[in-house]
Amino acid sequence: MNSTLHKFIKWDFPLEKKIFHKELKSFMLILSLMFISMVNAQSVGISTELITPDPSAILELRTSSKGMLIPRMKIVERNAIELPANGLMIYNISDNQFNFYNGNNWVVLASNNSNSxxxxxxxxxxxxxxxxxxxxxxxxxxxxxxxxxxxxxxxxxxxxxxAVYTTGFSTAAATSDVSSIYNSITGLTVTNTSHPLVFGSGEVLSPGVYNIEGAVSIAGILTLDGGGDPNALFVIRGNAAFNTGAGTTVKLINGASSENVYWIAEAAIGLGASTVIQGTIFSNTAAIAVGATSTITGRLLTNGGAISFGPGTLSLPSKASTIDFKSVKSFIMFTGSGGIANTGSSTFIGDIGTNLGAITGFETATISGTIFQAGSTTVVTPIxxxxxxxxxxxxxxxxxxxxxxxxxxxxxxxxxxxxxxxxxxxxxxxxxxxxxxxxxxxxxxxxxxxxxxxxxxx
The missing domain is CATH 2.60.120.40 (Jelly Rolls)
Structure with missing residues (x-):
């Protein structure tokens, strides 16, 4: 020690400085080993004041003004830790929770038990x-x-x-669409040309496109059998008039549906009183007259002629047709040229319009739809x-x-x-x-x- 002190005093000699530094390092190493040995044998305490750490703890932190901050990371960073030790703890900043590794998975430290x-x-x-x-x-x-x-x-x-939906409607454009629809229907491939002019009287009719020369009519009950096909198509068209007798009924079975049934005539159409019929009823050139207390699920359309109805019920089919009805898809009655008249307390579910003529007699009717007079109209529909x-x-x-x-x-x-x-x-x-x-x-x-x-x- 005296020689060490002596070297402390003689700072002016470079060689003695080197010797002093070497011996100082040896001295500090000895102190470090003594401290490590003491730590291994005793508990360590960290505090803002002198404390005696609890002997059961390897490390005791004691303070009343600060906390311990463990590593904070996102889930993706936590999951990137290689070979995490059993019991390793982090603070998950993605979920703001303490997590620890249980040897198999990261679990939430805040859980009261492993089941919650x-x-x-x-x-x-x-x-x-x-x-x-x-x-x-x-x-x-x-x-x-x-x-x-x-x-x-x-x-x-x-x-x-x-909300509302604002649209414009032109009866002139609708008239053009009606002509286009007529051409689409009459352009379908014919499958039967031999059926008699009269349908019904208990007949069960299979799907097809029936083309008849002359005036077509229905008497009594006619059943349309779809054969299990929900898209079964029935087109009955003649090159003259189309009529039904009073009390005529058209029934649908086995997938047949009103949106895919069409009754087409070149001339006038007349439905007898109390007719119950399904499908679109379409005259190319003439008027359509519906007898009292009739019920129709479909449409009444004509390129040129008046339409008269009532009292009775007329409603749209519930599904879309295989034929594109374009701007008149929501219409139950439309004529390209002619008036539309209602008689009595009829019920209408769908829109009604004409491109040329008056629409009258609907004051006593129940209407779920819009009446379009000839011309252009802005329609505001609640949504x-x-x-x-x-x-x-x-x-x-x-x-x-x-x-x-x-x-x-x-x-x-x-x-x-x-x-x-x-x-x-x-x-x-x-x-x-x-x-x-x-x-x-x-x-x-x-x-x-x-x-x-x-x-x-x-």
């Missing part, structure tokens, strides 16, 4: 969509931290504003949009989790519940859409909302 977990996300800002296909509500998505069965719950406030909310797992719909709301229920709450088995890392989200009805504007909005995942077993 609870994670949630909420938002208050108003957001909107006009998507007609399911898209994720941007802030309503959670990643499962553990594998197992989960209950997914969503609740939010929804707004679906009322009742419907929004759908659903729960998804990894982009796949959770069964039976979808719910809908219409604008008539505004303001409205929406609640979803779904049960599904998930693996660690699976994503549960809430998706929404609005229906595809044409309108000037279509939008659904959501405000206060919350998505919660509850693990309910192993």
């Amino acid at each position: 977990a609870y994670i949630s996300v909420d938002a208050v800002a108003k957001i909107s969509t006009s998507s007609t296909s399911d898209v994720v509500i941007s802030d309503m998505s959670k990643t499962a931290a553990e594998s197992g069965p989960y209950l997914a719950l969503f609740n939010g406030q929804v707004e679906i504003p009322s 009742n949009h419907i929004a759908t909310f659903s729960l998804y797992k990894n982009g796949v719909l959770i069964p039976n989790s979808s719910r809908t709301r219409a604008h008539l229920t505004n303001p409205s709450d929406i609640s979803l519940q779904g049960f599904t088995s998930v693996l660690q890392g699976d994503v549960i989200d809430v998706r929404w859409k609005i229906d595809a009805q044409s309108s000037d504007s279509s939008e659904v909005s959501v405000m206060n909302r919350i998505l919660t995942l509850v693990k309910i077993g192993n």
Whole structure:
């Protein structure tokens, strides 16, 4: 030691400085080894003041003003850790939860036991969509931290504003469409030219395009048998008039449907009183007259002639036809040239129009549709949009989790519940859409909302 002190004093000699530095390093090494030995034998304490660490702890941290900060990382960073040790702990900033590795999986430290977990996300800002296909509500998505069965719950406030669809309608353009429709029907390939002029009287008719020379008529009951084909086509056309006797009934069986039935005449059409008939009734050049108390599921169309009806019931088919009805697809009566007259308390479900003539007698009728006088008209149609909310797992719909709301229920709450088995890392989200009805504007909005995942077993 005296020689060391001596060297401390003689700083002016370079050689002695080197010797001193060498011996100082040896001295510090000895002290370090002594400290390591003491640590191995005793507990270590870290504090803002002098403490005696608990002998059962290898390390004790003691303070009343600070905390311990462990590594913070996203799920993707956590999952990139190679060969994590059993018990390794991190703070998951993706889900704001402590995670630890149990030897097989990363699990949530906040769980009370291995059979339960609870994670949630909420938002208050108003957001909107006009998507007609399911898209994720941007802030309503959670990643499962553990594998197992989960209950997914969503609740939010929804707004679906009322909407309208503004369109223009020209009866002149509709007249052109009616002529085009007539040509499409008469252009179909004929399959039968030998049927007698009179149909019915208990007859069962198979699908086909029947072309008849002369005036066609129906008596009694005629049954159209679709043979199990929902698209079965029946076209009965003659090159003269078309008539039905009083009380005539046309029945549909085995897939036959009114939207694919056509009665075509070159000349005038007359339906007897109390006729019940299915399909589109079409005169190329002349008038159509329907007797009292008749019921028609179809259309009355003529390129040139008046239409008279009633009292009775006339309604559109429930499905679209295989023939494109273009601008008159919503019409139950239209004439390219002639008036339209109703008698009595008739019921009409569909639009009514003429390109030349007066429309009269509808004051006593019940109409679900629009009456178009000759000329051009701007039509403003109210639209009742419907929004759908659903729960998804990894982009796949959770069964039976979808719910809908219409604008008539505004303001409205929406609640979803779904049960599904998930693996660690699976994503549960809430998706929404609005229906595809044409309108000037279509939008659904959501405000206060919350998505919660509850693990309910192993």
